[in-house]
Amino acid sequence: MKRVAVLGSTGSIGTSTLEVIASHPDKLQLVGVAARSRADILVRQLDQFRPKLVAMWEEEKARELQRLTGRRPILVGMEGLIQLATHPDVDIVVVATSGRDALIPLVQAIQAGKQIALASKELLVMAGELIMRLAREHGVSLVPIDSEHAALFQCLQGIPKDRVSRLVITGSGGPFWGVPPSQRHAATRAQVLSHPKWQMGPKITVDSATLMNKGLEVIEARWLFDVPVERIQIVIHPEAVVHGLIELVDGSVLAQMSPCDMRLPIQYALSFPERWESRLPRLSLTQLSALHFLAPDLEQFPCLRLALDAAAAAGSACVVLNGANDAAVQGYLQDEVPFAEIPRVIAETLEQHTPILHPTLDEVLAVDAWSRTVAETLLRKPSCHVV
Ligand code: MG
Numbered sequence: 269m270k271r272v273a274v275l276g277s278t279g280s281i282g283t284s285t286l287e288v289i290a291s292h293p294d295k296l297q298l299v300g301v302a303a304r305s306r307a308d309i310l311v312r313q314l315d316q317f318r319p320k321l322v323a324m325w326e327e328e329k330a331r332e333l334q335r336l337t338g339r340r341p342i343l344v345g346m347e348g349l350i351q352l353a354t355h356p357d358v359d360i361v362v363v364a365t366s367g368r369d370a371l372i373p374l375v376q377a378i379q380a381g382k383q384i385a386l387a388s389k390e391l392l393v394m395a396g397e398l399i400m401r402l403a404r405e406h407g408v409s410l411v412p413i414d415s416e417h418a419a420l421f422q423c424l425q426g427i428p429k430d431r432v433s434r435l436v437i438t439g440s441g442g443p444f445w446g447v448p449p450s451q452r453h454a455a456t457r458a459q460v461l462s463h464p465k466w467q468m469g470p471k472i473t474v475d476s477a478t479l480m481n482k483g484l485e486v487i488e489a490r491w492l493f494d495v496p497v498e499r500i501q502i503v504i505h506p507e508a509v510v511h512g513l514i515e516l517v518d519g520s521v522l523a524q525m526s527p528c529d530m531r532l533p534i535q536y537a538l539s540f541p542e543r544w545e546s547r548l549p550r551l552s553l554t555q556l557s558a559l560h561f562l563a564p565d566l567e568q569f570p571c572l573r574l575a576l577d578a579a580a581a582a583g584s585a586c587v588v589l590n591g592a593n594d595a596a597v598q599g600y601l602q603d604e605v606p607f608a609e610i611p612r613v614i615a616e617t618l619e620q621h622t623p624i625l626h627p628t629l630d631e632v633l634a635v636d637a638w639s640r641t642v643a644e645t646l647l648r649k650p651s652c653h654v655v
Contacts, residue, residue, distance in 0.1 A: 270538065273300030273321065273358040275349060275373060276365035278309040280469045281387040281413060281530060285362050286313060288535045291547065296538060300352045302343075304365070307333045314339065321355055323348035325369065346372065353377035360538060363388050364413070366471050367594060368636060371395060375629065378402045378410070385537035387413035389488040393590045395632045396491025397582075411537040412492055416485055418533030419512030419524035420493060427516065434515040435495055437485050438505040439564070440465045442476040445504060449568065453608040460600075460607055465508040465528050474597045475571075478610055479564065483575020484593075487586050490579060497579045502572075504562040509551065527551055570611040574618065583625040584635045585618065591639030592617035599647040617643045 272289060276282045282303075289296045300321035303310050307329050314322065314337055323343035324330035330342045343351050346369070353361050353373040361377045363370050364387040371391050377384060379402065386392070392399060403410045412418050416437045424432065443462055444452045460477045461470060468476070475481035482502045490497050513523040526532050527549045535546055566573040571593070578589040596613040599605040605613065617639050624631055 269297050270295060271297050271299045271357055271359045272362060272538065273302070273352050273355065273360070274298065274362045274364060275302045275323075275353065275370050276304075276363070276388070277301035277313055278303040278306035279364055279366060280467065281364035281534065282362075283309070284530045285364060285385075285534050285538075286317065288531050288538060289317070292535075292538075292544065295544065299357050300355065302349055302352050302365075303329075304369075305329045307336060311336050320357060321352050323352045325349070349373040350376050353382065354380040358382060360385055362413070362534075362537075363391065366390075366469055368394060368590075371633070372629075374399065375402060378406055378408050381406055381408060384408060384410040385413055385534070386410055387534075389414050389417075389484050390590050390594070392488045392491050393484050394587050394636060395627075395629065396487065396586075397626065398629060398632070400491050400494070409540065410492070411540045412488070413530070413533050413537050414485065414488060415528075415530065415533050416512045417489055417492055418536060419510075420489060420514060422524050422536065423512060423514045423522045424493065427514070427522075429494070431517050432495070432514055433499065433517050435489055435493060435500045436503055436513040436515065436521075437482065437489060437500065438503050438508070438510055438512060438561075439479070439482045439485075440476075440508040441504040441506055441562075442479060442481075444477055445506065452568075453606075455607060464506075466530075470601055471594070471597055474600060474607075474610075475593070477607070478571040479569035480571035480575055480593055480610075482564065483572045483579065484590070486576065487579045487589075490582075497576070497582075502564050504564050505560065506562075507557060507559050509556060509559060525551055571614065574611060574614050578618065581623060583623050584627045584631065585621065585623050587627065587632050587635040588618050588621045588639040589614060591636045592643040595640045595643035596647065599644070605647050613643050613646045616646050 289298050298317040298319045302323035304325040330344045350373045354376050360383045362385045461473050463473050486500050510523045510525050515521050578585040592614040596610040
């Protein structure tokens with residue numbers, strides 16, 4: 269029996285993770301859950317799974333949860349997340365929080381020797397070099413949940429690293445692929461938030477509409493698989509059937525295909541190194557339409573270019589990219605900035621930064637905080653409000 273703690277249990281990946289756990293009661297046990305503020309969903313999860321450990325990021329929400337359930341203790345804030353992620357009763361930590369809050373809990377979970385299933389790509393974008401070095405030092409397996417990286421991870425099993433010539437990450441192109449700029453700039457919130465293939469949380473859905481998500485995924489893959497950025501290719505694949513491909517030195521290409529359902533990569537990350545049966549939807553090859561693969565358009569999607577430039581620069585540029593993007597997307601979601609201004613806020617923040625090549629954890633956190641402050645100031649600049 270593997271004992272699982274889920275950081276971010278009420279989000280999109282978190283709730284899917286709990287479904288996977290419920291479908292394997294003989295193999296998986298939920299021993300801990302942590303959420304930011306959704307006490308209502310957490311009440312139902314506690315009722316269904318009765319985990320031993322509960323953590324809530326916001327103190328007021330922790331008190332509300334206590335009122336609703338009579339449960340105590342409820343772990344609170346950063347200290348609570350760390351206690352949950354390093355608890356002796358936990359074998360696997362699923363990191364599925366949005367944003368950066370789980371960075372220190374992740375680092376400490378690795379240092380405590382926990383197996384990691386990682387959905388939060390931002391943490392690898394910010395501190396991938398450091399996280400992967402720690403994972404190697406502590407002999408910890410870190411399995412990605414992000415669908416493209418889960419695909420690459422599966423294709424790479426049993427392949428010596430020096431036999432791989434290229435990694436290919438696919439992306440559906442989001443809601444605005446092939447849409448003229450004028451229509452894209454006038455898009456409503458509903459259009460930005462309606463992804464053609466995946467049901468996800470609001471932050472990653474906006475990142476998918478700007479294609480920043482693919483850029484973040486290149487940086488994520490660079491650290492996860494220790495492959496230089498120039499050997500990672502992005503391909504737009506609107507049907508979203510092939511999630512990732514690897515090309516070997518002899519020219520052979522291996523791909524992973526499956527329906528768009530995050531429960532598959534989640535289950536694989538939890539079962540690794542085994543592979544378990546599932547009742548998930550199957551791919552019907554004879555019902556597939558034609559599959560298309562297209563080069564991404566960096567002119568139409570400036571966020572992708574910014575991400576690839578930061579990826580090439582590496583170091584703290586990626587921290588700034590991530591922090592400024594997060595601030596700009598939150599600004600957009602709160603109506604502080606139009607959709608078309610997101611790349612400008614990120615670009616101007618990057619311009620003000622003096623890069624550090626191999627930042628320490630403290631430097632990562634400091635640069636992250638700095639980039640958010642700068643980006644938030646830029647969001648309020650009147651020039652940003654001109655569409
Ligand atoms: Mg992905």
